[in-house]
Amino acid sequence: MTFEELVRLGEYVWEVPQDTALRMRVPGRIFLSEVLMKYLERGAIQQVANVATLPGIQKWSLAMPDVHTGYGFPIGGVAAFDVSEGILSPGGVGFDINCGTRLLVTTLFKEEIEPRINELTTALFEAIPSGLGSKGQLRLSEKELDGVFSGGAKWAVNQGYGNPTDLKHCESNGCLDGADPTKVSPLAKKRGKPQLGSLGSGNHFLEIQCIDRVLDKKAAHLFGLKEQQVCVMLHSGSRGAGHQICTDYLKMFQAASRKYSIELPDKQLACVPADSREARDYFSAMAAAANYAWTNRQVMSYWVRDVLEQQFNTTATLVYDVAHNIAKLEKHTIDGRRKQVYVHRKGATRAFDKDVSYGIEQPVLIPGSMGTASYVLHGTKKAMSTTFGSTCHGAGRVLSRKAARRSLTWRGVTESLQRKHIAIKTDDLSSVPEEAPEAYKSIDEVIDVVSKLGISEAVARLTPMGVIKG
Amino acid sequence: MQKYEFIEHTADVTFKAYGRDLNELFENAAEALEDTMVFLDEVAPGETLTIEMSSDSYENLLYDWLSELLIMFEVERFAVKKCFVRIGGLSLTAACLGERVDLNRLRVNAEVKAVTYHDLTVTRNDFYHAEVTLDA
Numbered sequence: 089m090t091f092e093e094l095v096r097l098g099e100y101v102w103e104v105p106q107d108t109a110l111r112m113r114v115p116g117r118i119f120l121s122e123v124l125m126k127y128l129e130r131g132a133i134q135q136v137a138n139v140a141t142l143p144g145i146q147k148w149s150l151a152m153p154d155v156h157t158g159y160g161f162p163i164g165g166v167a168a169f170d171v172s173e174g175i176l177s178p179g180g181v182g183f184d185i186n187c188g189t190r191l192l193v194t195t196l197f198k199e200e201i202e203p204r205i206n207e208l209t210t211a212l213f214e215a216i217p218s219g220l221g222s223k224g225q226l227r228l229s230e231k232e233l234d235g236v237f238s239g240g241a242k243w244a245v246n247q248g249y250g251n252p253t254d255l256k257h258c259e260s261n262g263c264l265d266g267a268d269p270t271k272v273s274p275l276a277k278k279r280g281k282p283q284l285g286s287l288g289s290g291n292h293f294l295e296i297q298c299i300d301r302v303l304d305k306k307a308a309h310l311f312g313l314k315e316q317q318v319c320v321m322l323h324s325g326s327r328g329a330g331h332q333i334c335t336d337y338l339k340m341f342q343a344a345s346r347k348y349s350i351e352l353p354d355k356q357l358a359c360v361p362a363d364s365r366e367a368r369d370y371f372s373a374m375a376a377a378a379n380y381a382w383t384n385r386q387v388m389s390y391w392v393r394d395v396l397e398q399q400f401n402t403t404a405t406l407v408y409d410v411a412h413n414i415a416k417l418e419k420h421t422i423d424g425r426r427k428q429v430y431v432h433r434k435g436a437t438r439a440f441d442k443d444v445s446y447g448i449e450q451p452v453l454i455p456g457s458m459g460t461a462s463y464v465l466h467g468t469k470k471a472m473s474t475t476f477g478s479t480c481h482g483a484g485r486v487l488s489r490k491a492a493r494r495s496l497t498w499r500g501v502t503e504s505l506q507r508k509h510i511a512i513k514t515d516d517l518s519s520v521p522e523e524a525p526e527a528y529k530s531i532d533e534v535i536d537v538v539s540k541l542g543i544s545e546a547v548a549r550l551t552p553m554g555v556i557k558g
Numbered sequence: 559m560q561k562y563e564f565i566e567h568t569a570d571v572t573f574k575a576y577g578r579d580l581n582e583l584f585e586n587a588a589e590a591l592e593d594t595m596v597f598l599d600e601v602a603p604g605e606t607l608t609i610e611m612s613s614d615s616y617e618n619l620l621y622d623w624l625s626e627l628l629i630m631f632e633v634e635r636f637a638v639k640k641c642f643v644r645i646g647g648l649s650l651t652a653a654c655l656g657e658r659v660d661l662n663r664l665r666v667n668a669e670v671k672a673v674t675y676h677d678l679t680v681t682r683n684d685f686y687h688a689e690v691t692l693d694a
Contacts, residue, residue, distance in 0.1 A: 488569075
């Protein structure tokens with residue numbers, strides 16, 4: 089796989105021709121500017137081509153501008169598979185099922201928070217468990233855990249962790265249909281049970297942010313966003329439950345892929361026909377993990393609101409909650425026909441042109457790396473016709489975690505945050521360099537590309553004031 | 559002979575493990591995983607846990623073995639300092655020496671979410687080697 093094989097179709101569109109690799113059923117498409125092209129890895133191109141070999145893939149194997157090498161699918165990968173001739177692949181979702189982003193907007197403005205930013209960051213850090221293997225404050229029974237798997241964010245709201253309006257402001261209303269806790273292994277339940285309501289570690293975070301620029305007045309107004317207003321962004325997923333569900337089904341699908349004679353260029357792409365019993369079981373378990381993740385973010389929002397009430401006698405409204413590692417059954421127009429497909433988004437965000445939450449396009453939340461801007465965008469018609477209603481999910485790594493640790497120190501990174509008046513709290517200082525801005529591409533460049541492509545449009549830019557690194 | 563080495567991977571952690579035989583290969587792969595998760599010199603070999611498992615290929619056995627160690631760390635908080643592996647056919651028996659760690663005391667290196675099948679190989683020429691990518 090070489091860069092010379094890529095064919096430039098437009099300013100930001102690069103094609104991986106169908107004859108690049110054996111058995112590709114469709115071409116690949118990678119969306120990049122010339123600046124981002126410099127970061128494209130050979131491995132990522134290979135992975136785009138590998139996904140294109142899977143049965144029932146529709147139109148293209150896609151990669152968003154924040155693409156980088158993953159395992160199986162590239163990170164930033166999007167692919168849609170026919171419901172009857174296509175496949176479902178746990179590797180196309182990833183281990184952190186429904187890893188996603190949630191944004192809450194407070195009634196506070198930057199100047200009110202500024203003098204107390206350290207205090208607020210510390211209070212949130214103490215209220216929300218974070219770090220490796222972090223455990224939540226809830227003690228769930230088996231039955232309650234099943235309720236989480238089946239009901240998603242609604243379970244949390246019914247228990248008093250939020251209000252019904254929150255559900256309206258979540259992708260899929262915070263619950264995927266078809267979840268079945270009996271398809272979740274005892275081990276996945278054991279891993280998930282103590283962790284509900286915890287952030288986790290790695291690139292998961294909570295940030296106190298300030299809206300530094302409104303870029304689309306009408307949409308911002310509808311989403312309830314004003315310049316200088318303070319927001320809280322959460323990035324977390326389905327914790328050990330999701331990791332184990334993916335591990336279980338990947339293993340099961342190694343043999344199942346052979347049974348269905350599906351040739352795989354990479355074992356991590358193990359998959360089964362979308363209409364098989366195995367696929368139905370996986371979908372039911374994956375939906376359960378997705379629901380766990382929505383509940384997780386809902387419960388953490390409760391603690392955020394609790395701290396805001398105690399410290400500032402105020403609350404926060406949920407703007408939106410999006411998944412960026414998920415497979416969903418959706419209808420798309422493909423070659424002029426409405427078709428049901430399983431859209432796999434691995435490190436990619438849904439960006440629909442219509443959404444019930446605000447009666448306009450769907451809000452999209454894109455976090456930047458630690459200490460840099462994040463964005464609120466909205467979906468577009470163009471996304472519906474070119475990316476199965478999808479866009480990027482973040483800045484995308486350029487340095488491996490190891491390389492980041494080698495070239496940066498935690499002291500240097502935290503000092504540079506402090507110079508920008510950004511408070512930071514973490515359980516694990518040694519991992520701070522891994523999430524430093526230098527380890528990622530420029531979020532502004534990635535947003536510029538998705539905007540110019542027209543697959544989403546920027547509504548507001550947010551800058552961090554306080555960071556809790558998981 | 560080198561026991562294992564880490565290779566650059568943008569998003570995750572990839573390592574190559576080596577062994578004169580399969581037993582040593584699996585022992586060294588386990589050490590590479592533990593080395594990713596914790597600081598090994600801070601772990602004491604005070605307690606022994608026994609693991610038995612079997613699979614249908616060496617790759618799948620390695621996947622299961624490493625997944626089991628990962629779960630032992632996440633669920634039981636058991637970090638392995640050293641292990642002794644015996645492989646016969648496609649069955650594995652292992653004695654794992656380590657301790658149940660207190661995360662307030664022990665420094666954690668990185669949270670590993672899962673072992674992946676991506677480019678997972680177990681091969682043999684003069685000696686055995688394996689390549690493993692972890693989602694970390």
